[in-house]
Amino acid sequence: MANADPAAHVRRREQTKGRDLSYPPLPEPLVVGVYDNHTHLEIADGENSIDFREHLDRASSVGVRGVIQVGGDLETSRWSAETALHEPRMLAAVAIHPNETPAYDAAGTLDDAIAEIDELASRPRVVAVGETGLDFFRTGPEGRAAQYRSFEAHIEIAKRHNLALQIHDRDAHAEVIATLLRVGAPERTVFHCFSGDAEMARICTENGWYMSFAGTVTFKSAGDLREALAVAPRQLLLAETDAPFLTPEPFRGRPNAPYLLPHTLRAMAAHLETDVSLLAAQIASNTELVYGRWDAEPVTAPHDLPRGDAGPVGGLA
């Protein structure tokens, strides 16, 4: 889909005062490569914005072989689908984010937006529907009916296209689980930025749902999350950055990027008392089972993506 405004997809992270806006240094490279199965390279952060290709170059240099670029509204979903078509290290996920849903609903455009997500879901290198789900933290009771309607429509799209489902679940564990059980979950269902406890990990395990751990698993306060990690079967583990958010320790608060995933992986391996290369190999294998291989569908030449106009560039947002 042609975009009239080449920068329509660019989002800039809301800044809080006093935050350190410098990107952390490159970590020691992983010996066995992994994938970041949830990132937002269209959201500019940091003192100098970084083009998505530079993000991917940095990631490659430390063993993060590829990413799933996740859209959250129509513009970013279009950009994700279009960019993945030309970039071998990127696959795409498309959806209307649960916190964007109420605005589409209020404007009377939610059904049209979901119809376009359905169309984008049929594109090459679009491997997941997400992020979709329920968020009772940012959206109040008045937005919940629209969130449920949108979540159920996204589940249906994922099943019809045989794509993975990436779930955003914030303060809505019971309701998300109940919805999946009521309407039937897609074959490959992923809790992005898994935030449950050991009990929820058991429910996911019973249902064969994947748990994707983000930088939050490195936070001091995240004891419940580490207990969940400890009881989750290794074959249901995934790893992600959710960049530019949720930067792992020891750089919490600074801008996040796919190249920082090794910190999360090393913290997971340390907690599981396993070798980081063995864990990386298992997670890479799980990731390919969920989304397919990054080279399964060939990329095409980027005829309409001149460098500098495509990524988040300072001053555009």
Ligand SMILES: [Zn+2]
């Ligand atoms: Zn996200």
